[in-house]
Amino acid sequence: MGIDDKQVEHVAKLARLELSEKEKELFGSQLSAILEHAENVSALDTQGVVPTSHSVPLLNVMRPDVPHEPLQQAEALANAPVAESGHFRVPRIMEGE
Amino acid sequence: MTKKLWEHTGHELAGMVAAGDVSAVEVTDSVIVRMEQVEPDVHAYLTPTAERARADARRIDHAKAAGERLGPLAGVPMTLKDIICTEGVRTSAASKILQNYIPPYSATVAERMAAAGLPLLGKTNLDEFAMGSSTENSAYGPTCNPWDLGRVPGGSSGGSAAAVAAGQAVVGLGTDTGGSIRQPAGLCGVVGLKPTYGLVSRYGLIAFASSLDQAGPITRDVRDAALVLQTIAGHDPKDSTSLPNPVPDYSAKLDEGIDGLKIGVVKQISLQGVSEAVQTRFREAVSILEKLGAQVGEVSLPTFDYGIDIYYLIAPSEASSNLARYEGVRFGLRIDAPDVLSMNSRTRAAGFGAEVKRRIMLGTYCLSAGYYDAYYLKAQKARTLIREDFDRAYKDFDLLISPSSPTTAFAMGEKLQDPLTMYLSDVCNVPTSLAGAAAMSVPCGVSDEDGMPVGIQFMVPALGEVTMLKAAYAFEQELAFDAKPPIWSAS
Structure with a gap:
């Protein structure tokens, strides 16, 4: 199954990736080839089979509700590209004031 | 010596x-x-x-x-x-x-x-x-x-x-x-x-x-x-x-x-192009x-042969979700832009290499509306067959x-x-x-x-x-x- 330019652009937008024209072309053809190979899986009969999302049978794992020292604000902000007044600073999201 | x-x-x-x-x-x-x-x-x-x-x-x-x-x-x-x-x-x-x-x-x-x-x-x-x-x-x-x-x-x-x-x-x-x-x-x-x-x-x-x-x-x-x-x-x-x-x-x-x-000895392996040496x-x-x-x-x-195909539907899907955190806000690289979406997209474009982008694209595609059942869910069911x-x-x-x-x-x-x-x-x-x-x-x-x-x-x-x-x-x-x-x- 081929992936056309429009689909590549749509997926890139969903994935928040700004791709060059060259990348769009390359990924379009490579993803098509990979998915074509993966089409093999459709030959398997999975009628009524329960999907495996995790191989470990653990459910609703809880920890004791005991207070502990959290990561400090300064440590949490130490790797931020831009921090200001105890916050992560980002470009404006809303229009106007 | x-x-x-x-x-x-x-x-x-x-x-x-x-x-x-x-x-x-x-x-x-x-x-x-x-x-x-x-x-x-x-x-x-x-x-x-x-x-x-x-x-x-x-x-x-x-x-x-x-x-x-x-x-x-x-x-x-x-x-x-x-x-x-x-x-x-x-x-x-x-x-x-x-x-x-x-x-x-x-x-x-x-x-x-x-x-x-x-x-x-x-x-x-x-x-x-x-x-x-x-x-x-x-x-x-x-x-x-x-x-x-x-x-x-x-x-x-x-x-x-x-x-x-x-x-x-x-x-x-x-x-x-x-x-x-x-x-x-x-x-x-x-x-x-x-x-x-x-x-x-x-x-x-x-x-x-x-x-x-x-x-x-x-x-x-x-x-x-x-x-x-x-x-x-x-x-x-x-x-x-x-x-x-x-x-x-x-x-x-x-x-x-x-x-x-x-x-x-897994029989299927010998069919998979294993070199003579x-x-x-x-x-x-x-x-x-x-x-x-x-x-x-x-x-x-029998399902051994499908491993790679199943894996390359599941692993990139999970990766596309896990790697969403690299958006130039809390840690790592940031490429400045006038708005948040462009900042996210340019940061990721500049920060990730070709293979990572390829897998994010593949995973995003497999999880996107209309393809989830055919790819990700199908692969998860096939994963059960392997087990x-x-x-x-x-x-x-x-x-x-x-x-x-x-x-x-x-x-x-x-x-x-x-x-x-x-x-x-x-x-x-x-x-x-x-x-x-x-x-x-x-x-x-x-x-x-x-x-x-x-x-x-x-x-x-x-x-x-x-x-x-x-x-x-x-x-x-x-x-x-x-x-x-x-x-x-x-x-």
Whole structure:
């Protein structure tokens, strides 16, 4: 199954990736080839089979509700590209004031 | 000629340190000198931490002088794959997007290794975010295979495997999502073990595919692999997928032998383009196991052939979600733009390499509206079929074997332009990952064709590590593989 330019652009937008024209072309053809190979899986009969999302049978794992020292604000902000007044600073999201 | 300290295995060195024959500082210095010697050729390290290693070693020597009893790996210099967070030491995942990331905390496995007294030599190279099979996808240049510098070391834990093989670390940790410990261990002629999913904490591993990722040992012999596994295994309250089961003694039964053990040779592997040279060594390995008293038979796992396809639907889907966090806000690179969306998209465009972008695109596509059922859900159901295939096989056999990799190490650049061919190099390793079970690679000689190492893979059901290590140890002792890469004797 081929992936056309429009689909590549749509997926890139969903994935928040700004791709060059060259990348769009390359990924379009490579993803098509990979998915074509993966089409093999459709030959398997999975009628009524329960999907495996995790191989470990653990459910609703809880920890004791005991207070502990959290990561400090300064440590949490130490790797931020831009921090200001105890916050992560980002470009404006809303229009106007 | 007497061996230099760096040439010894971990259990040998720890024994010498504990007996007072050498100090941990002397051992560490020997490995650091070795590292300085061969690192320019091998390029295994992204961030060497020699001073940290010396300080760690001094602490071991002080502890010994104070009469403290040392652990079975105390004073053994180690490396950690640079996807394992280390507090205060840069952890880049071999990505430009984390070029300056200094974690505020350590992974549980890093903490446990440090607490066991293993000095940290540095952080080793990998394919960016562990996505690759050759370590060529590192944003900081490839690592070379110590056996032939023109070839890849495998991947994604290629840096750790090469460092251990070249003598510039005694033991190392890698991570394995679909073969990333076993395949490079096989291609570099060392031992690599992927534990059962949930046996080893994932806390502090930079996530690639959360339902598959596991950290595990890369060592020069099976006993060291058992000791490293002992150090890192066990429940961690910080990882909700961590198993609560008690941890057995992985070294206790190594000597037991494998008389009467039922071993299955996976039939499907021979159909998967395994090279003649690899098959020759593998057939000899089967004879050795038979000679040791194992009952070897053939076993068919019909879904084995679908492993790669299932894996490349599931792993990229999980990755596309996990890697959403790199958006230029809380950590890592930011490329400025007037609005948030452009800032996110440009940051990710500049920070991720081609393979990471490819997998994010693939995963996003598989999870997107209209395709989820056909790809991701279908793959998850197929994953159940693989588990059932293994369950059936383990009714008749105690463990399964296959080559660790269909070929020996390939040339640099050979598969870089064709992602699908690269993906197929993990064909032997992916099915056990999908099943969540344990597997390990052990050297089984060198190829008659190119002199490169060949590995045999041992596979067991979930939590079958004791049996697996016992079989691997018996095999290793009988084969007595002692070839070393040419760089071993370089001085």
